[in-house]
Amino acid sequence: MRMSRIVRTAADILYPAILIFGLYIVAHGHLTPGGGFQGGAVIATGGALVIVAYNYKEVTGWLKKNVLTGQEVTGLVGFIGVGLLALAFGQGFFFNYLVGSGSIFGIPVPYGINAGELNTAGTVPLMNFAVGIEVWGGLTVVILYMLSGLEKEGC
């Protein structure tokens, strides 16, 4: 069952906005409230909106379960990989080897109250992105699986 044209148009317009907002929450996890888990959950709500507004079969045409499961696995493996990469720098597991190094995400942060610079915090944003991708794929695939029961009822 597709919802009315109004709902579908609203979902079309809102979906990119939800996507951008969720990615913003993920990317600014080390500066503002939020982080990987929260941003991924926000993006998953966008997926739920599209699934509800459109037919289940129409949505699975471009919201593929294989891709989402791959995202989930990529996120978890990336998270562990970022942690393991610290061993290559001669540090312990999950050591923040990028902070203050001057490379990516490595600008030294001023102590105290400051406006916030996106390019700081070392491995924290990388882990945020990994967890965000994982939660995005995972929660969307859970919603897809749970709503797949609707298909049998002729919806």
Place this chain on the structure above:
Amino acid sequence: MKKMLVMGVSLFIIAAFFGVMALNLTFGSPTMTDMDDYFLRHGQEQTGSNNECTAVVFDFRGFDTLGESTVLFCGIIGVALMFRKMQGGEEYEDE
């Protein structure tokens, strides 16, 4: 009737136990503050993260987040397995 009486008495005892404990709590003045003070004073310079919460979750307590995402992964695998089984033998692979 007797059962109800026993139940009521034990409920009252449990409620009194937790009530006394809750009334004896002191909010706003924890007894052990060394760890919190360390995080608050050194979190920003050591992790470079303005958000102290993220600094703790993703840096100081990275193992905790690793376990959290692993639990999420396992939960999603469980949901996928369960809903695949529901289709009654038919493979529910996505064309």
